[in-house]
Every structure is written in structure tokens, then in C-alpha cells.
Amino acid sequence: xxxxxxxxxxxxxxxxxxxxxxxxxxxxxxxxxxxxxxxxxxxxxxxxxxxxxxxxxxxxxxxxxxxxxxxxxxxxxxxxxxxxxxxxxxxxxxxxxxxxxxxxxxxxxxxxxxxxxxxxxxxxxxxxxxxxxxxxxxxxxxxxxxxxxxxxxxxxxxxxxxxxxxxxxxxxxxxxxxxxxxxxxxxxxxxxxxxxxxxxxxxxxxxxxxxxxxxxxxxxxxxxxxxxxxxxxxxxxxxxxxxxxxxxxxxxxxxxxxxxxxxxxxxxxxxxxxxxxxxxxxxxxxxxxxxxxxxxxxxxxxxxxxxxxxxxxxxxxxxxxxxxxxxxxxxxxxxxxxxxxxxxxxxxxxxxxxxxxxxxx
Amino acid sequence: xxxxxxxxxxxxxxxxxxxxxxxxxxxxxxxxxxxxxxxxxxxxxxxxxxxxxxxxxxxxxxxxxxxxxxxxxxxxxxxxxxxxxxxxxxxxxxxxxxxxxxxxxxxxxxxxxxxxxxxxxxxxxxxxxxxxxxxxxxxxxxxxxxxxxxxxxxxxxxxxxxxxxxxxxxxxxxxxxxxxxxxxxxxxxxxxxxxxxxxxxxxxxxxxxxxxxxxxxxxxxxxxxxxxxxxxxxxxxxxxxxxxxxxxxxxxxxxxxxxxxxxxxxxxxxxxxxxxxxxxxxxxxxxxxxxxxxxxxxxxxxxxxxxxxxxxxxxxxxxxxxxxxxxxxxxxxxxxxxxxxxxxxxxxxxxxxxxxxxxxx
Numbered sequence: 001x002x003x004x005x006x007x008x009x010x011x012x013x014x015x016x017x018x019x020x021x022x023x024x025x026x027x028x029x030x031x032x033x034x035x036x037x038x039x040x041x042x043x044x045x046x047x048x049x050x051x052x053x054x055x056x057x058x059x060x061x062x063x064x065x066x067x068x069x070x071x072x073x074x075x076x077x078x079x080x081x082x083x084x085x086x087x088x089x090x091x092x093x094x095x096x097x098x099x100x101x102x103x104x105x106x107x108x109x110x111x112x113x114x115x116x117x118x119x120x121x122x123x124x125x126x127x128x129x130x131x132x133x134x135x136x137x138x139x140x141x142x143x144x145x146x147x148x149x150x151x152x153x154x155x156x157x158x159x160x161x162x163x164x165x166x167x168x169x170x171x172x173x174x175x176x177x178x179x180x181x182x183x184x185x186x187x188x189x190x191x192x193x194x195x196x197x198x199x200x201x202x203x204x205x206x207x208x209x210x211x212x213x214x215x216x217x218x219x220x221x222x223x224x225x226x227x228x229x230x231x232x233x234x235x236x237x238x239x240x241x242x243x244x245x246x247x248x249x250x251x252x253x254x255x256x257x258x259x260x261x262x263x264x265x266x267x268x269x270x271x272x273x274x275x276x277x278x279x280x281x282x283x284x285x286x287x288x289x290x291x292x293x294x295x296x297x298x299x300x301x302x303x304x305x306x307x308x309x310x311x312x313x314x315x316x317x318x319x320x321x322x323x324x325x326x327x328x329x330x331x332x333x334x335x336x337x338x339x340x341x342x343x344x345x346x347x348x349x350x351x352x353x354x355x356x357x358x359x360x361x
Numbered sequence: 362x363x364x365x366x367x368x369x370x371x372x373x374x375x376x377x378x379x380x381x382x383x384x385x386x387x388x389x390x391x392x393x394x395x396x397x398x399x400x401x402x403x404x405x406x407x408x409x410x411x412x413x414x415x416x417x418x419x420x421x422x423x424x425x426x427x428x429x430x431x432x433x434x435x436x437x438x439x440x441x442x443x444x445x446x447x448x449x450x451x452x453x454x455x456x457x458x459x460x461x462x463x464x465x466x467x468x469x470x471x472x473x474x475x476x477x478x479x480x481x482x483x484x485x486x487x488x489x490x491x492x493x494x495x496x497x498x499x500x501x502x503x504x505x506x507x508x509x510x511x512x513x514x515x516x517x518x519x520x521x522x523x524x525x526x527x528x529x530x531x532x533x534x535x536x537x538x539x540x541x542x543x544x545x546x547x548x549x550x551x552x553x554x555x556x557x558x559x560x561x562x563x564x565x566x567x568x569x570x571x572x573x574x575x576x577x578x579x580x581x582x583x584x585x586x587x588x589x590x591x592x593x594x595x596x597x598x599x600x601x602x603x604x605x606x607x608x609x610x611x612x613x614x615x616x617x618x619x620x621x622x623x624x625x626x627x628x629x630x631x632x633x634x635x636x637x638x639x640x641x642x643x644x645x646x647x648x649x650x651x652x653x654x655x656x657x658x659x660x661x662x663x664x665x666x667x668x669x670x671x672x673x674x675x676x677x678x679x680x681x682x683x684x685x686x687x688x689x690x691x692x693x694x695x696x697x698x699x700x701x702x703x704x705x706x707x708x709x710x711x712x713x714x715x716x717x718x719x720x721x722x
Binding site: 040076322 | 365368375396401405440447470555565585603604
């Protein structure tokens, strides 16, 4: 087997090794089927079982109530930035957006093409170093929905609690922390997530939508952009991304076998705590996010100079710690440590950080 | 290795075994990278090489002129049914649609949401058994574009020549025969294809668009639905379907190594000729498509009764010939024999057909 390195990429990101091994084993022909997963019809009994089981495991993992529908779509969160307002924001309606980073802003930009948008809160003036406090939210009780981003990959911040928005439908972009901890589906109207961080290879987008919201989609919508199409056709209106859904199915089984979302939360908490402790132990490393807003998925920090940051990334890569360069909008270092990222990799990074500081501090 | 059967599925469909074997070999870690193709960043040098090479090989295979752009999108042909008119059909414009089957009708239905649509020809009254003749096309010289479906999977018909449409932009849905024969890109304004038949696993959509058409997209479009976004960002505006593009890249290399599109055309011609000869040799099997409109990709035929068709499919499946049940809109038998489908599989089907007729005829 070719040697695998520690992959700190923000996404697409590391997948469980056991999942990769099963994909590899069955790649030429699924057992008893005689065809590769890449070759089977999406109308076949084999794929029907795969997608039905995937939905069932999502419902079990996240305690999805019966009045929510689970969809497997394409186009990533970026297409959801448009589909959400196209479907949920009425012609003369308005929507609240909570702005906590670049992805929130992109989501808002698409909504502005559909109707009136109110910035319910923004921490941009503080370089998105934190999540707004509950009393900072200027919510409109007549809004069609409130949109927020559960975790901000660029800045390394994360909502610690689901925001309280009264009777207005809460819409979450949960792309970068879905199923990394228990998810309060019942507090949301719609949750969407590009799957390529915690769930699957790129190419599939998970949508969980409360049934009553489906009635909002205007008449005459383009078929592929209407949530009702995909609800009615059980995500099989056209050929779905079969392979990505198959791998997601294996990841979901792995999540259940490992103990579910509570176990994931514990592990992710422990991994992040280890890394934040290493950052807090010295002045050499400076965290980007303020303590009570820190992400357990993306840990962002700076070094004393950009030159040192470059050296850090280059030497880490050589040491088998890959993908640590921060996003250009923040700079510095970003260590993404999703569900499948092993504790041993975090320990290796902490050792590397200590050694790097000793040599360069 | 698990035994593989002959897969006559209309799509997703059979892929070259050599491609599957390379995917399997490198699945845990790409050589020299230390990560699975499913885990690498779409911003990495590794993926940049993959997508640049894929585009380059598409250009070489299909002789794509320099004034065309090549895009790798999501959502399948079904999303292109909407994106084409959204981008190319001006507010007060009109478009010509040539209707040769269910997919053409679905494409037209989305265009009708954007503007005025003229049916330039339709063979629906003849149960889509043939492609219209050139003198049947009632083309509007002021149309924004003419849309046609190069190959009709449901009915087993295929355009034998690119339609002549004067100076109007010709738009092709080439999902089910792309790269099965030489493609006259220069006669088209836009070609799109869901990749899951001849090119890749499901999840990626190829679009080849002439640059001058990009100026038509209206201001204020949703970002993901605007071709200009994907041209400007080289299909990397958001996370693309990395794995499907990777496999497409391997299929493109295979196509080049096998001799390119002219070789594919010869092989596909030979495979189809063998099967049509077996159908024409007897009254027991009745072809759906008329002779001069026959598809080399999807061969459709009937048996004397629906009961016999059921037995045929069931016994064929037992014999390792899978996916032969015709689409419900046509009934009967459909044998899909795309690029990667081997001649030996066609020979096996012909033998099975002869034996089935001997026993049941």
C-alpha cells in the first residue's frame, strides 16, 4: 500500500480508512452484482437499497423527525445559496442573514437576487473572529427565514449553540460541521451541506427540509431547482451522483458503528482541545478566533511573520502534514480536523509545532 | 476478483476495465500524493493537473476549436435543460426545438419557462421511430438557437449527420453518444452531455460552448447558473465533482490510447451492425427504430409478446446479460452498447437471442 500522509485539507477532506478500503475492495464489482458501483443503473434494486439505507442512517444518526425530508442533490452549497431563496423567499418577502464569514456573504448575495435581505448580525468589522451573541441578532419576526452558517471554514469559528429565532424558519449551511456533533434538526426549517468535508467525496449535497416549507416554492420554477421535484422523485428525478451517495452510505455506517454523533462530538472536542492548548501555551502562535467562538473543525492561527508561516507550511508538508496553509482571506495556518481526521495526526501536528517554535521562536 | 457480467444498462453504464483497475489500484493514495483522489483539495496542484489534462484531451479527441470553452459542471443534462435557455434565450427571443424523444421534450419544457419555443420538427406521431429528414425542419432564421438531441436512449434513434441550421447557434444534448464517433464541434454553438454513459461515472456534466455565446447571459443571474462563472473560474468556482472528473480523465486517456473517436466509431458501428443483423434476420425480433435512424448506442426491439419479453429479460439476466429491459415508454428490449461495451458481449447477446428464438419461436 502506498503510504498515506496526514491530510489537514479544509475540503475535500480525509475519509475514514475503513471506508476507502471497502470502496477499493469492491471497485471492480459489487459483491453479487457483477458491476462496479460506477456502472450500475440508478434505477437498479442495488442502488435503491443504497440510497434508502443512506437516508435511513441519516435519520437515525441525527434523529430526523418524520416531518422532514432528506434529499441528495448536486451543485454543492453554492447552488443551495440560490435554491433556498428561490424556493423559500416569496416575491415580496424578506429574509434575515447572519453574516459570519465569506460563505455567509456568498449565500446572502444570491438571496438578494430573489428579494429583500436584512443583515441580522455581522462580525465582519471584527474580521469574523467570533460568532454574534444572541442579543446582537436583530431578527425580523416577519422574515421568511433566518439563514446562518454553522461553522466557518475560512475563519475557524463555529456556533456553539443553535440560534434561537422564534417561529421563523431557521436555515443552516452546515457544510463544514455536519454530523461532527449532535444536530438539532427540529429547530431548523432546512439544513444543507456540501458533503465533501464530513460525509463523502465531493459531488453530493445533503438537504434536510421540513415538509411544510415545500408549499412555498413558486409555480413554474425550473424543474431541477424546485425542492418538490426531488422530494417527489426521492432524489431520482435524474441520474444522481451514484458513487458519492454510495461512499456517503459507507461513511454513515462507519459513523453509526463508531457510536454516532455524540461520540464524534467527544472525539472532535478532544482533538480540538489538544490543538488549542498547544496554541494557547505560547505567544509564538496566535489564534484567529476568540475563545468562545472557536471551531472544532478548522483551527486557525498565525505565526509571528508571514515568512515564518511559509516555512511552517513547507516544513510541515515535508513532514507528512499536508494542507495547513490558511485561506488567503485570513492567512496564516489552518488545520482542518474533521470526523475522519485521526487523533494521532493532531498529536503529530502539536509535536511539529513545538519543534518548529523551538527552532524558530 | 469478483466476476463481472455484461452490462447493457442505458446509463450509468459500463466503463473500460483498464480504467476501473487503475482507479482501484490508486484508491487509497494517488502515487506520490499520499491521499485518495476522494480526499484531495480541488485547489491542489494534483487536481489542477487532472482537470487541465482532461480538458486538453477533450480538445485533442474532438478537435475543439480555440474559440470554444470546456466546462465540467454538475446537475446532469437535466440542469442544462434550464441553463441553456436561461443563458442563451433573450427575454423576448425565441428558440427552435427538434423533438425526437422524451429527453427533447423535457428540454423544451424548461425552455418554455424562459421564452417562446417553436417545435421545428417532431416525430412523436410516429412513436419517435425515426429522426426528422432535413426538409422536415421548419427552422426560424431569427431563433436564438436550435436545440436537438443527438441520440435518443429511450427509442434507440440517432442523428446520422449534424443538422444544418444556417447561422443560428446549434445546441446539442449529446449525453448518450458523446465521443462514440467524431463530433463536429465547429457546427455547434453549445454541446452538453451528462457523462455517465460514455465518459465517466455519474456526477459530472461536460459543456462545450462557443465563446461569443457567453455574452448573452443576462445580468443578475444566479452565480451557479451563469456559464460565465464557470468559464471565468475554470470550473472551479466551487468544489467540483473531483472523483468523476478524475475518472473521466482516465477514460479520455483510454480513448486516445485506443485510437480516438474514429476508432470508436468503427467499433461501435461493427457492434451495432452485428446486433441489427441478428434482429433483421428473423421476424421474431422487431426493431423499434427505422433503418436509417438507428442508434449505434441503444438498440431497441420487441418480441412477439410482452410475456416473451419478460422471459427474455429474466433468462438473459441469469445468463449474465444484464440491463436489457426497455424503458417503460417504449417497452420491449433495449441493449445499450456504449464505447466501453465489448464486442464479446454483443456476440454473447446474439447467441442468446438465437437460442431464445429456437426455444420460444
